Amino acid sequence: MTQTDTDQTVYAVAFKEGRFLMVWNPKRKGWEMPGGHVKTGETxxxxxxxxxxxxxxxxxxxxxxxxxxxxHVFAAVLGEKLQETPEMRVELFDEIPEELFFDRAEYEDVVPWAKTETEGF
Known part of the structure; x- marks a missing residue:
């Protein structure tokens, strides 16, 4: 992938053994997929x-x-734990939880897509 020179947003739907990871954002009071803004020079x-x-x-x-x-959303496989994240609560889910910050319809589209893409990894 090429480097970006504009502000772009990304997030990942990461699976491990058929379950996907979400974080509880206390500031937004809802579950969301980890992600954010790409820095200048990063892909x-x-x-x-x-x-x-x-x-x-x-x-x-x-x-x-x-x-x-x-x-941009990425289908990903969850790897090793790198560090504690005291600001965010981390949990694996079988289904999309009720208390979301972002649009449920988007997650209902991308979660099954990411699950299909990551099967076999």
Whole structure:
């Protein structure tokens, strides 16, 4: 992937053994996928790997990217725990939880897509 020179947003749907990771954001009072803004000079993939580690405390292996128009979402495999994240609560889910900060319809689209893309890894 090429380096970016504009402010772009990324997040990852990371699976481990059929379950996906979300973080509870106390400031937003809702569950969300780890992600954020790509820094100048980073590739989209580098940005999502960094943001995921910062917010969730885990490494990820990126499998596939999808452009949603306003952001890029990555299907990923959850890796090793790198650090504690005292600001965010981390949890693995079988289903999308009720208390979301972002749009449920988007998650209902990208979670099954990411699950399919990460099967077999």
């Amino acid at each position: 989209l993939e580098e940005g999502v790997i960094r943001e995921f580690a910062e917010e969730a405390g885990y490494a990820i292996r990126v499998v596939k990217m999808r452009d949603l128009g306003y952001c």
